[in-house]
Amino acid sequence: MEDPNIDDGDQNRETEIAPALIAVHPAHQSVAVAVGSDLRVFNLQEGCAVTLGDSDDLDGKSSTNVHKDSIRAIRYGANNGTLFVSAGDDKLVKIWATTTWRCISTVVSxxxxxxxAISSDGLFVCFADKFGVVYVVDTQGISGEQGSTNEKGIPILSHYCSIITSLEFSPDGRFIISADRDFKIRVSVFPKxxxxxxxxxxSFCLGHTEFVSCLAFxxxxxxxxxxxxxGSGDSTVRLWDFTCGALLxxxxxxxxxxxxxxDGKEGECQPAVTDLCATKDxxxxxxxxxxxxGIMLLSCDISARTLSVLKVVSISEDPFIPTSLGSDSLKQFLWMVMGVSSLQGSDLASLARVRVLSGFSKSNIATLEEHKASLLDDKDIPGRELVLQKLQGTLSIEKEVLSSAAEAVKTAMRNLLIKKHYPVEKREYRKRGRNDRKNKHR
Known part of the structure; x- marks a missing residue:
């Protein structure tokens, strides 16, 4: 007989979908998309798909499924992009050399x-887990062709039992900033x-009234x-002097x-901010x-320390709600992806749709007044059909499937981070089923 205390979210835990992610090499050499457990990389310089080499593949074969579960974070190194990191629900952090796309280290979480996050000098990789702990890995000595496995990170700081949603190094490398599901942004001195x-x-940057979903500098x-x-689940974007925690x-x-x-019951909620991406300046x-x-473009006056809405760029041709954004410092392209894993009713195990906006620069802001000219057609994006075939997994996606994905994205992006509240009896039931308590009674 089914236990009445089981929450619907617990019953559907296995069908939880993961939003697609995108990352762009700082010099526009390559672009990567992660959806589900797939990691797909395209070489923009050579115009070809990248074959990933994983040190964990004992048979020497390569696959896009370099992770065993959903990928939740991907990142290029900020300066020269020689390192790339992917990590997720399989509790593995994989560090890649982008010159060869070999996995040079696998860290176990x-x-x-x-x-x-990757430090500005590329010497350290940091990662955060869903228990609120941030770990560091020294990348010196692991930059060779031969990958090392089963390494572990060193814990350096912690948020008390709160999921860390975003990690960023300050531009000068002096600080590491961590945001969490409990509305907090912590600024920590990154030691020598x-x-x-x-x-x-x-400092602490306090003011959001919902989970902090993303950070940018x-x-x-x-x-x-x-x-x-x-950006936050409270549907605001906030500007901070992070050195003193002042809200600007x-x-x-x-x-x-x-x-x-x-929600049809009581109160109102506005859509969560799911990602941010800033131009080089x-x-x-x-x-x-x-x-x-589509996306919203904000103008940031750094001297006046103000944010203002510049324009909403609608993407009405497809039901396209971006789940992740990425840009480079060279070509002034804004890359966008919408996608989810395990979409019910679709033949595609992992669905992704990629769009590109050109002229992502304040100096070219006049062109954004005619946003149709700035939103590139598929035939005009770098790599054309080849890049779409690699990053999307297919060239064409039916409109009905995209509509289903858009609806799934709306639900998933908020449910991913919103804090669940349980009555006392359900909390006690969930405690009894925790892994640490199971292990204790074995």
Whole structure:
């Protein structure tokens, strides 16, 4: 007989879908898409798909399924992009050399991994788990062709039992910023010897009223240390002086986009900010919203320390709600992906749709007044059919399937981070089923 205390979310845990992710090499040499357990990489310089080499493949064969479960974070190194990191629900952090696309190290995490970051000098990789702990890995000595496995990270800081949603290094490398599901942004001094721990807290950036979903930096010649931008489930994008935790400006992007959703019961909720991406000079910020078929462009005046809505770029040809954004510092392209894993009713195990916006630069802002000319057709994007075939898994996707994916994305992107509240009896039932308690009674 079924236990009445089992929550519907627990019963459907196995069918939880993972949003697609995208990352772009800083010099536009390659672009990577992760959807489900697939990692798909395309070489933009040579115009061909990348064959991944995983040190864990004992038979020497290569596959896009380099992870055993959903990938939750991907990242290129900020400066020269020689390192790439992927991590996720299989509790593995894989470090790749982008010159050969060999996995040079596999780090084992105790919990599922929710965020990754690479230091500005490329010497350290940090990753965070769903228990709120941030770990560091020293990349020196693992840059050869031969991959090492079963390594472990060193814990350097922790948020108390809260899922860490985003990790970023400050542009000057002095700080590491961690955001969590409980509305907090912590700024920690990144020590000279991080293997001893990052114990010094510089500041907290407090003000969001829902989970913090994403972080980005904007910086210019007058502010080389940069300012911090954060997006949240409260449907706002906020600008911070992170060194002292001061809130400089707030932009209510959900209201500005004209999206307001009600749950039909009580209260109102606006769509969550799912990703942020800033231009190299920090003057233009692209925002992905949970229910917006397109992106919102914000103007960031670093000198005045203000954010303002510039334009909403609609993508009405497809039901396209971006789940992740990426850009480079060279070609001024904004890459967008919408996708989910394990979409019910589809023949595709992992669905992804890629779109590209050109002229992603404040200097070219006049062209965005005619956004149809800036949103590239599939035949005009770098790599054309070859890049779509690789990153999407197919060239054409039926409109009905895209519509189903868009609806799944709306639900998944918020349910991924929203904090669940259980009555007392359900909390006790869930405690009895925890793995640590099971192990204790064996």
């Amino acid at each position: 105790e919990k599922k991994v929710s965020a990754v 010897n991080p293997l001893d721990g990052a114990h010094e807290i510089q 904007v910086f210019g010649q007058d502010y080389p240390q940069g300012l911090l931008i954060s 400006d707030t932009c209510a992007v959900g209201t500005e986009a004209g999206y307001l959703e009600t 920090g003057s233009l910020v692209a925002v992905a919203l949970q229910s917006l078929p």
